[in-house]
Amino acid sequence: MGMKMNVSHVYLLLLLALLQITAPSSAQNTDSNETASVSSPADLVYRTVPSVVTVAVGKPAEFSCGVPKASPNLTFIFYGSHGNYTLTCPDGHLEYIPQALYGSCYIKNEESLAMWTLKGTSFSDNGSIVVCHQPMNPYAPVAVLHVYDSGFHHATLIGCVIGAFFGVLLVAALFFVTLQRSESLQKCFRGKETEDDMTWIVED
Structure with a gap:
């Protein structure tokens, strides 16, 4: 009888040990699932990538960057000869910047968009760079502004x-x-x- 009790106690201890081992692993899975839902691979993409802009001096220039609305946060940085300016979306809004530079954020077609607009380019704007960055995304697309003389x-x-x-x-x-x-x-x-x-x- 005592032998049976000892065996049952051993089984009980093994069962408790098994439950303790599996409990943390299930919690870890829950945390990873939550992280995946916050920033899933499907949301870590750029729907609109800034492209190289070539304009004649005096003409306007626009750069855009967009990410899915499900993960709308992004940072759009303008590096120019007159300074560096950072636009943080979805709630960012910058205006009255020297050289007629205007930054804005908006939601359109399930996409969180950031835009830099240079209303009038000059030769000093040639070579300006924009960099778009989405949190948790290692890829940060870059584009350059080329200003030429039209004669x-x-x-x-x-x-x-x-x-x-x-x-x-x-x-x-x-x-x-x-x-x-x-x-x-x-x-x-x-x-x-x-x-x-x-x-x-x-x-x-």
């Missing part, structure tokens, strides 16, 4: 030089005509006539 500014400069040249000619011509018609100006430029220059006729 418009050279044409404007040549036009200004030609216009200035003809303007000077026009002013000179008007001054010459006015000088020809104005006796007072002629006397001013000629100076006073001396008595030696005058011819007297004496009659006997």
Whole structure:
């Protein structure tokens, strides 16, 4: 009888030990499931990836980055010659930044989007970089801004030089005509006539 009791106690202890071993493992599985639900692999993607933008000087430029709405957090950083600016979505909103730079976040078509807009580019903006980063995602897409000269500014400069040249000619011509018609100006430029220059006729 005592032997049977000892065997039953052993079985009971083994059962308790088995339950203690399996309990932590089930808790760990629960935690991993919760982590997976918070940031599942399906949500760790970029639906909109910023792309390289090439524009003529003076034209606007836009960069966009988007992630699934289920995991809407992202950081969009603008690295420019006038400073670095960080836009944090989904609630970020930046404006009144030098160089007409504007940052905004919004939700569209089940996507959390961040956008940088440069309303007017200059040569100093050439080579500006944007970096998009989603938490828990090791991949961070990068894009570059290329600004080129379309020839418009050279044409404007040549036009200004030609216009200035003809303007000077026009002013000179008007001054010459006015000088020809104005006796007072002629006397001013000629100076006073001396008595030696005058011819007297004496009659006997």
